[in-house]
Amino acid sequence: MADVVLEDVNKEYDNGFKAVADLNLEINEGEFLVMVGPSGCGKSTTLRMIAGLEDITAGTLKIGGRVVNSLAPKDRDIAMVFQNYALYPHMNVFDNIAFSLKLAQRPKAEIKERVHEAARILELESQLDKRPAQLSGGQRQRVAMGRAIVRRPRVFLLDEPLSNLDAKLRVQMRAEITELQREVGVTTFYVTHDQVEAMTMADRVAVISGGILQQVDSPMKLFNEPDNIFVAAFIGSPSMNLMEAVVHRLDSGLSMQLGSQTLAVPDSILAQRPGLERYLGSTVAVGLRPKDFEDAAIATDHPVDQRIRAHVSHIEALGYEVIAYFGIDAKPVISLEALELTEEQVAGAEHRVSRAHARFHPTSTVRPNEAIEVAVSMENAHFFDLETGLAIRG
Numbered sequence: 294m295a296d297v298v299l300e301d302v303n304k305e306y307d308n309g310f311k312a313v314a315d316l317n318l319e320i321n322e323g324e325f326l327v328m329v330g331p332s333g334c335g336k337s338t339t340l341r342m343i344a345g346l347e348d349i350t351a352g353t354l355k356i357g358g359r360v361v362n363s364l365a366p367k368d369r370d371i372a373m374v375f376q377n378y379a380l381y382p383h384m385n386v387f388d389n390i391a392f393s394l395k396l397a398q399r400p401k402a403e404i405k406e407r408v409h410e411a412a413r414i415l416e417l418e419s420q421l422d423k424r425p426a427q428l429s430g431g432q433r434q435r436v437a438m439g440r441a442i443v444r445r446p447r448v449f450l451l452d453e454p455l456s457n458l459d460a461k462l463r464v465q466m467r468a469e470i471t472e473l474q475r476e477v478g479v480t481t482f483y484v485t486h487d488q489v490e491a492m493t494m495a496d497r498v499a500v501i502s503g504g505i506l507q508q509v510d511s512p513m514k515l516f517n518e519p520d521n522i523f524v525a526a527f528i529g530s531p532s533m534n535l536m537e538a539v540v541h542r543l544d545s546g547l548s549m550q551l552g553s554q555t556l557a558v559p560d561s562i563l564a565q566r567p568g569l570e571r572y573l574g575s576t577v578a579v580g581l582r583p584k585d586f587e588d589a590a591i592a593t594d595h596p597v598d599q600r601i602r603a604h605v606s607h608i609e610a611l612g613y614e615v616i617a618y619f620g621i622d623a624k625p626v627i628s629l630e631a632l633e634l635t636e637e638q639v640a641g642a643e644h645r646v647s648r649a650h651a652r653f654h655p656t657s658t659v660r661p662n663e664a665i666e667v668a669v670s671m672e673n674a675h676f677f678d679l680e681t682g683l684a685i686r687g
């Protein structure tokens with residue numbers, strides 16, 4: 294095991310494209326760190342630099358305290374699992390797992406012991422004589438993991454290892470890989486575009502966009518305290534609703550004016566986010582998660598000054614909750630960074646209507662085309678500076 298430290302790491306490709314800029318990131322010893330971001334944001338480039346498959350243009354990469362910038366991949370003591378884990382079709386599972394050890398000319402008895410240990414951890418013991426074609430997709434994925442584990446590397450690198458599997462198997466393998474990582478305890482860097490995968494598997498998640506690291510934190514912290522609009526919009530499913538609001542003072546606390554309506558921000562909330570005072574008379578972005586809305590017909594005790602009128606366009610009754618889609622008379626947030634993530638909201642921009650979605654209690658009886666009142670838990674609201682995109686807190 295070893296930690297992995299990237300200091301001011303940059304990657305510029307030969308064509309001049311800057312794929313990663315000034316990346317500072319520490320993957321602690323034994324940690325499961327997931328890097329997540331949209332397609333083309335520089336995730337694979339980062340992983341490939343750690344693996345030694347891509348040169349580092351500037352900056353320092355350390356594994357276990359040692360600078361490895363110019364060390365060949367085979368000397369870095371890492372093991373990789375890719376999206377397209379090509380198993381050798383003519384070899385059985387044992388030989389596939391044993392391949393790298395045979396290549397390294399390890400003694401036969403040691404190879405046997407290590408392969409059986411990997412097979413035990415991966416529950417592949419009864420499959421060792423089979424060829425890849427005789428295995429299920431999940432078993433093949435486990436063989437690919439076995440090939441990595443058997444080398445007892447100091448660092449695991451996984452690049453979208455689940456993206457070729459069907460949805461059900463992906464969920465199962467998510468749990469299996471997480472358990473495996475805990476059992477083996479190897480420092481792991483895992484790359485995915487799927488934020489649910491990141492949130493469910495990682496000790497910490499690194500969110501990256503356009504080659505720039507946005508935030509590194511535990512899944513819960515990312516969800517509850519996103520540092521900027523990009524992270525707020527990217528993390529969470531269904532995603533956060535982001536609308537523009539003008540900040541006004543009330544007798545007690547502040548109010549947020551969304552279009553023709555206002556939502557109260559009580560003193561208690563203001564005490565946690567005193568920075569909002571600086572925005573009096575200005576427009577900010579208000580972020581509200583779907584879970585922080587409720588059908589006001591159910592939340593009858595909710596303060597009247599924390600309710601908003603909405604027009605329902607569509608509902609999805611899932612049995613355990615009702616997802617309601619509605620329009621609110623408020624300008625949607627169209628920050629450049631959030632653009633690709635909020636296409637739906639952008640669609641309504643010219644009408645100054647925000648298309649929002651909420652998770653209502655399953656007993657909600659709201660119907661499409663209905664005008665409703667929505668209770669808003671303002672204590673959970675997020676506020677962002679529209680120019681910088683940064684969260685407004687202190």
Ligand code: ATP
Nearest residue numbers: 306308310312331332333334335336337338339486
């Ligand atoms: P995806 O999930 O789609 O693989 P990613 O976040 O892993 O995306 P990278 O593969 O790291 O993205 O690529 C980051 C950017 O660098 C992309 O815009 C890509 O087009 C560009 N890029 C990748 N390889 C090269 C290369 N060899 N030469 C020039 N540009 C490249």
